[in-house]
Amino acid sequence: MTRNGGEVPVLTRPGRPPKEKDETLMAKIHGIVEQTNKEGAANSTNIVRNRLEQEHGVNISKRTVNRRMNEICYWGTGVRRNINHDSVKNxxxxxxxxxxxxxxxTAQFTKDGKQRWIPKHPEVFLDESYCHLDHTAPARWITPGIPVAEPGRSPLLIIFAAFVVWYDKDKEELRSKFIDESVYIWPSIGKTHTKSGGAAKNHFDKE
Known part of the structure; x- marks a missing residue:
């Protein structure tokens, strides 16, 4: 009420009022997802939404289901995450x-006075890659008369190799190369592998 005795109008915000988090709904979603994961069954957004309606009488949209699952830190299809990534040992x-x-x-200064960091001793890194035999770029030029297979139709290969990084004092530059006899290639299905050819020699032979 104002000083003149009039009523103060109640101001309303435009649009839909904000919703508070429904802890009961969160628990129901968590129960459905946990059950399907234990059973090894599918648990897409549609499945979770339908089960909420059928089993709990909760009628909400797919967008709301996705938003709630994001709020409880669930990960959907297409998002890669290793469950052991944040383990204590890792x-x-x-x-x-x-x-x-x-x-x-170790720090080194170049001729123009710039500082850079170089390895004191050569370092070896391991690399694991996956590639289809018919791997092609999304946009490419194709020569007429030559058939090009659809991406992903040929076998998937696993490529494993080791490469060494060292500082070349003579050339004053950081260099790297794959270590000969370290490249292995084999299909993703099967136990056989192909070893790279060439003489067994690498940078460490010079040290």
């Missing part, structure tokens, strides 16, 4: 790995 290993990497670096 976190400790990453700290030790970074300590060793940093300890192997």
């Amino acid at each position: 976190v400790e290993y990453r700290h030790k790995y970074l300590d060793r990497r940093l300890a192997n670096l």
Whole structure:
């Protein structure tokens, strides 16, 4: 009421009023997803939404289901995440790995006075890649008369190799190369593998 005795109008915000988090709904969604994961069954957004309506009488949209699952940190199809990424042992290993990497670096000044970090000793890294035999770029030119297979139709290959990184004092540059006899290629299905050819020699032979 105002000083003159009049009523104060109640102001309303335009649009839909904000909704508070429904902890009961969260628990129901969590129960459905947990059950389907234990059974190895599918649990898409549509399935979760339909089960909420059939089993609990909750009628909400797919967008609301997705929003609620994002709020409880669920991960959907297409989002890669290793469940052991943040485990105690992996976190400790990453700290030790970074300590060793940093300890192997030393500061060097170039001729123009710039500072850069180079490895004191050669470092070896392992690389694992996956590639289809008919792997092609999304946009490409094709020569007339030559058939081109659809991407993903040919076998998927696993390529495993080791490469070394070192500082070349003579050329004053950081260099790297794949280590001969370290490249292995085999199909994703099967136990056979193909070893790379060439003489067994690498940068360490010179040290």
